[in-house]
Amino acid sequence: MITADLKNELNSLTPLFQPNSIAIIGASQNPAKPSGQPLVSLTRYGFKGRVYPVNPNYDTLHGLPCYPTLQDIPDQVDLCIIAVPAHMTMGALKECADKGVRGVIIFTSGFAEVSADGAAIQQQITALARSTGMRVCGPNCMGIFSARNALMANFFITELPTKVLVPDYLGFISQSGGFGVAIFQIVKEKGYGFSHFVGTGNEADLEFSHYLGYMAADAHTRVIGGYLEGVKDGPKFLNALDMALANEKPVLLMKAGSYPASARAAASHTGAMVGSEKVYSAVFKQKGVVRVESLEEFQNMLSLLHNGKIPRGKRVAIIASSGGIGVMLADKCAHYGLEVVTLQDKTRSALAALLPDFASTANPVDITSAIMTQPGLLEQCAQIVINDPQVDMMIVAYWTELGDKGNLDQMIRVAQQTNKPVFNLTWGPDKAVFEALQYMNSQLAPAARELDSIVKGLAALADYHNFVRSRRKSKLVAPEVPSDAREKVAALLGNLPRGAKLSEHSAKQLLQAYGIPTTREQLATTGEEAADAAEAIGYPVVMKIESPDILHKTDAGGVLLNANTPDEVRSGFNRLLDNARAYKADADIKGVLVQQMLPAGIEMIVGIARDSVFGSTVLVGMGGIFVEALKDAALRVVPVAPLDAMEMLEELKGRRVLDGLRGMPPSDKIAMVEVIQRVSRLAQDFPQIAELDINPLIVFSEGRGACAADAIIVLE
Amino acid sequence: MITADLKNELNSLTPLFQPNSIAIIGASQNPAKPSGQPLVSLTRYGFKGRVYPVNPNYDTLHGLPCYPTLQDIPDQVDLCIIAVPAHMTMGALKECADKGVRGVIIFTSGFAEVSADGAAIQQQITALARSTGMRVCGPNCMGIFSARNALMANFFITELPTKVLVPDYLGFISQSGGFGVAIFQIVKEKGYGFSHFVGTGNEADLEFSHYLGYMAADAHTRVIGGYLEGVKDGPKFLNALDMALANEKPVLLMKAGSYPASARAAASHTGAMVGSEKVYSAVFKQKGVVRVESLEEFQNMLSLLHNGKIPRGKRVAIIASSGGIGVMLADKCAHYGLEVVTLQDKTRSALAALLPDFASTANPVDITSAIMTQPGLLEQCAQIVINDPQVDMMIVAYWTELGDKGNLDQMIRVAQQTNKPVFNLTWGPDKAVFEALQYMNSQLAPAARELDSIVKGLAALADYHNFVRSRRKSKLVAPEVPSDAREKVAALLGNLPRGAKLSEHSAKQLLQAYGIPTTREQLATTGEEAADAAEAIGYPVVMKIESPDILHKTDAGGVLLNANTPDEVRSGFNRLLDNARAYKADADIKGVLVQQMLPAGIEMIVGIARDSVFGSTVLVGMGGIFVEALKDAALRVVPVAPLDAMEMLEELKGRRVLDGLRGMPPSDKIAMVEVIQRVSRLAQDFPQIAELDINPLIVFSEGRGACAADAIIVLE
Known part of the structure; x- marks a missing residue:
């Protein structure tokens, strides 16, 4: 803003x-x-x-x-x-x-x-x-x-x-x-x-x-x-x-x-x-x-940007006077996410008409040592390739001899006559390269010899272009939050002291206020109430001890799954209370939460954390072992825009799980993206939330939404 | 060999x-x-x-x-x-x-x-x-x-x-x-x-x-x-x-x-x-x-290697005449796995005696612009730092002016007087840097200006040194394979045609021959035999259809877990047969495998695959969702040495799972390493095994071993 x-x-x-x-x-x-x-x-x-x-x-x-x-x-x-x-x-x-x-x-x-x-x-x-x-x-x-x-x-x-x-x-x-x-x-x-x-x-x-x-x-x-x-x-x-x-x-x-x-x-x-x-x-x-990660990268970026030509896509063409250099460049391009594009037939036949038989007209184009003997060949080929509509940018690599400006002048003309970025990779003995680079850059024809940072730089600029365009074009809007959300949460947080912890049921009320789906559940203070609640919610149910003093319920024997009858619920109620007292005698026990048992889905986590410099941040990750073993989580600062939320999911190492593995249907990413944004809005409205941990958020298959199965909140 | x-x-x-x-x-x-x-x-x-x-x-x-x-x-x-x-x-x-x-x-x-x-x-x-x-x-x-x-x-x-x-x-x-x-x-x-x-x-x-x-x-x-x-x-x-x-x-x-x-x-x-x-x-x-990934990296490696001084560890010291460059170098070193080591107090006080108050004697040493006004300062400081026994190598970064050889000559002397690698990062305007690099390299003092490839190169050489030393020093020996292993497997594979598939029970016999632990199990052809087998193995048992035509047993309803009584086993036997016939009417059904139900452990996969160039390879990965979602697997060609097998485990993204998460005990990596080597030996002896898939191999806590719970083999 x-x-x-x-x-x-x-x-x-x-x-x-x-x-x-x-x-x-x-x-x-x-x-x-x-x-x-x-x-x-x-x-x-x-x-x-x-x-x-x-x-x-x-x-x-x-x-x-x-x-x-x-x-x-x-x-x-x-x-x-x-x-x-x-x-x-x-x-x-x-x-x-x-x-x-x-x-x-x-x-x-x-x-x-x-x-x-x-x-x-x-x-x-x-x-x-x-x-x-x-x-x-x-x-x-x-x-x-x-x-x-x-x-x-x-x-x-x-x-x-x-x-x-x-x-x-x-x-x-x-x-x-x-x-x-x-x-x-x-x-x-x-x-x-x-x-x-x-x-x-x-x-x-x-x-x-x-x-x-x-x-x-x-x-x-x-x-x-x-x-x-x-x-x-x-x-x-x-x-x-x-x-x-x-x-x-x-x-x-x-x-x-x-x-x-x-x-x-x-x-x-x-x-x-x-x-x-x-x-x-x-x-x-x-x-x-x-x-950028070094002075050289920075210099090469300036060389790429000085003429204002930014790649408008990720499709790269490569021309090299050595087949080997062409292959190495193709490797680098693939490594940095550029697409070594297939040239049009028209382009290839135009090249074939100029090049010797043993040259390659496929991308990377191997222009061969003919470049040394046919004056003007480089310029002609480069013109043909850069005008291929499939091509967003071009890297041209050639050997440089001391004092030989022939190829350089050709490539300066090519660079001047196109709106697409053309980068020269000059290689050869140090002194020749040094002089060639001086000359090229003095003519504003981007040139360098660091293959890695050139390709990295071009890819970064293509990403930048895509970022700007996607933000400008995006018609996505953040989901609407209920008009009384802020008021409700303010009331719920009302008189809580600094550092207060909200256990599951209270935390979920905040989520509900912001339109985040949570499990159907009721807090019961007696076994009878619990059985009534189970009846209302529908069997089977999950039962959990509710206490701000017991945030890690499983460790305390505070969770019962799959209770199927009123009797099981009543006896479960007593068991949970006994376990809780055994675990922490003076715990402030609010009762037992009786909760719908969710159908199977993908376990994710969504949370809020505070950063000392940037304030509230939102985090999303794959649940369970992923987040613990791989630290597989994506982070953004608040507010998180719709495109940001989508990119967060793309960033996860375990993203293939969401696309559907082992014949499973794809997960409801749209629901995920919505939850992320609602959480962002909650964090924005209430910066005093130091920590929110929805774990797990169960994500169902496409069109079936997501649901917070458990949550805790800690205030600043 | x-x-x-x-x-x-x-x-x-x-x-x-x-x-x-x-x-x-x-x-x-x-x-x-x-x-x-x-x-x-x-x-x-x-x-x-x-x-x-x-x-x-x-x-x-x-x-x-x-x-x-x-x-x-x-x-x-x-x-x-x-x-x-x-x-x-x-x-x-x-x-x-x-x-x-x-x-x-x-x-x-x-x-x-x-x-x-x-x-x-x-x-x-x-x-x-x-x-x-x-x-x-x-x-x-x-x-x-x-x-x-x-x-x-x-x-x-x-x-x-x-x-x-x-x-x-x-x-x-x-x-x-x-x-x-x-x-x-x-x-x-x-x-x-x-x-x-x-x-x-x-x-x-x-x-x-x-x-x-x-x-x-x-x-x-x-x-x-x-x-x-x-x-x-x-x-x-x-x-x-x-x-x-x-x-x-x-x-x-x-x-x-x-x-x-x-x-x-x-x-x-x-x-x-x-x-x-x-x-x-x-x-x-x-x-x-x-x-190496580019011509520049190759040149810098040659510059690093020409004097034969290879870092004997990963501890790096950095001296820079700009605090900012020092920090960026420290970033790069950390990125490539070098340790920006804490200098000894003695080293720091010796530096402090020479440097102005606003300099930093911590690593990276910020020698400040005093380098320009105090002749000899760079050499003195560099000598002090390189002689710190905590330091395996040193990178010295300074600004270079055209024609000024003062710092260069100092650093040439420093490089000559130590057995540790000393790398010069010279930065400045192109022409000054070009001439400085020519001069330094002509004196065989390693110098370059590409921060990234210098640090990457030093880290690669430290890794190389460590690799050579670890191989030379390793006293690890491959586990012994039973003397009749080869003979047994040759008999089992005897008359099988090309492309033959071995289902679970047969595949495990090969594993057993090579000393790889597998589940206790018996093949039963009637419900009664199955019940007897369960009695012998001990309840609860797992039951699986055994057929070379049904390799994906779960898809065919061919697996029953947790059978606890003779009745359950008998009825299970019939159910599995019915399911198998419904799935594939003409399947060649060998019977039902009655198998011990393994205690909980970490699911891994170990396998053999053939490469057209290198022959048999051994693969190890985290099981379940890890391998599917993350392609998290490590590969080596046969034969796999003990250190190779250990490094394979270190390479896994999910390796933290093996170290013990959520208060779980660490897994038995030694057993894993042994299984990998036994599999390698099997692959080496029988190159006609095109594919082996132990999935899952259950790995228990330290000292408790590992066990192949399921396996298939496909011949070439």
């Missing part, structure tokens, strides 16, 4: 990205220092606004009048850079507040990243930002760069490229200084232009998600990239991703800290709250984030 | 690799043609043997006397290269046979790869090779190169490097011409020396495995690499891999054609019999083959 609040909040970032005037508190004359660098670069690269150095020790700095204090500046200051020692930072920040500055970048380090004392000062920074509405980037950050207005409010960019091949291309946000600098240099060298670049530092006020949202809304940013260790406010991150999705901007994230070892490192690195890898992974799926 | 036969067979390759005299039939004066090239290069690069061009049109060629026919050569010819048109090839080959030539390389193409006529000629080549014992490489091949004797019996190497940094390093075998040439050029450029290089062509006689075995036995080959689409003779391949393993030579294979799309391509490419990916994957695990 993109809220009006979010839009307002993003507007508050304008002074940081589009200031008309900038002051630098602690400006120095040494351009090698963070306090000196921006003064030089703000004046050198064409920034149009006013620049005011502030330092009581100078009258002028770098040819500009220098002011003793911020208050002495006879003008409004939109953005202030603070570059004074840590112990003076709060003083400077208060000056900013007094002057009415709306945006501040604090370069200074020595806060939460080094000591408890530092953390205490950082809290004061946060508090002042919150109370004044002044937005703060940092502290301990590299600052901000924006290309359009030559905003050099940073200390890491010492020179700008003279020529940018792809302007207004990439907005980048980095939670790592060193990594950010590396990305900047590497991307710059390739000629890809940044719209904005932000090193976020300690995020005392503005955080990763603010910048992400700003770039998502920015008309001059086409692709957003980021190095992310952790977000502070989950919902804000989700909103920013929604905005990127609404504007169809791919978001490429390097998310570090997926494993315990690396998460510890990330925590010590920036003090980031790393959060659960499972939940991040769910969020990325849910919002179409393209996850 | 390395057999004497294999050793003899490998000796037969000597004339191809170490000939004292070479004739070239069809020699030409044009060095650009396959028929001209070897003449030039054999004389140019120092080959010490005699060279005889054969061509009736010339008196001399390239300064050598030229002979009208092979017979005219007044000398023994060890190796003959045939470079005449396809239709003249058989004539030339017969001349070779007449002359007593022992090795032939046929460059000529136009055989099985192009047409049925060509295939027919190729069969004649095979037949002549077989009948004479003359060994043939090709046809349609690039030939052979050996470095030590400058054997240029090929047409693809036009120049040799002047300096080889790592001599006697790599033996390479390629089933793809184009790919092979590429590998040769790329590896040569890096300064890694080949021992031998073979393009195998159509493999009419000698195949991939012959060359593999030859190089495994060759004293001057340290590492073997190959591009493989498929092997013809599975056992020969296994033998060659055993030899490589015995000599502790890593085998790095690029195996193409893993997916249907690529397998089709491979088949059309070289006509290779690609075989089942599952079986190849099993073979690679079983023989410690290091599988």
